[in-house]
Amino acid sequence: METLKEKRDRVMLIYEVLDPLYTLDRTALKYRTPFELLISTILSAQCTDRQVNKVTAVLFEKYKGPEDFVNAPVESLEEDIRPTGFFKNKAKSIKGCCKGLLELYSGEVPATMEELLKLPGVGRKTANCVLGAAFDIPGVVVDTHVKRLAQRLGLTENINPDKIEKDIEDLLPEGKWRRFSDLMIYHGRAVCTARRPDHDRCAIIGLCPYNYV
């Protein structure tokens, strides 16, 4: 049975092996303000950053702030964000979120987890993305890749993303939380995919307890 110290050492090694491998994958959401990042993050669910950036390049010229999203007819917002997929749900989330921003925070994006979670359509994953990228506040972002890899790598026994977030945070120093999430995402996309993890090409195979035989 692996002790907590052994697990922490193993996670640091995973970090150190993966860190230099994923330096070029810099496609990231483009935004000029915390508000634009918040909207982009909502749009990025089940969609590539590249595709979101294409849509928001036009979207943010038309919708300048929360009022514009709240006042727009839902059908036209749906059309404007259609290429990001799940556009009906996303339009609903964006409208709810913008309404909450105006009612609770005078249209400003707040810089704490507690306040962000009061906004409709904003969960911990979105909040952590916004806090990390816009306000430099550390956090582990648990998306589908992070969840899968954390389980395969034996970093958690939980299936609830909020609990996985805490489990990973407990294993690494705060300053590495954000980058570790990104490394899990890159490795999950490139090698340890959901359907066919490519164990033979995996640089951390010696650090992974997953049953790959």
Ligand code: SF4
């Ligand atoms: S050894 Fe396999 S399961 Fe483990 S991280 Fe690598 S690809 Fe994923």
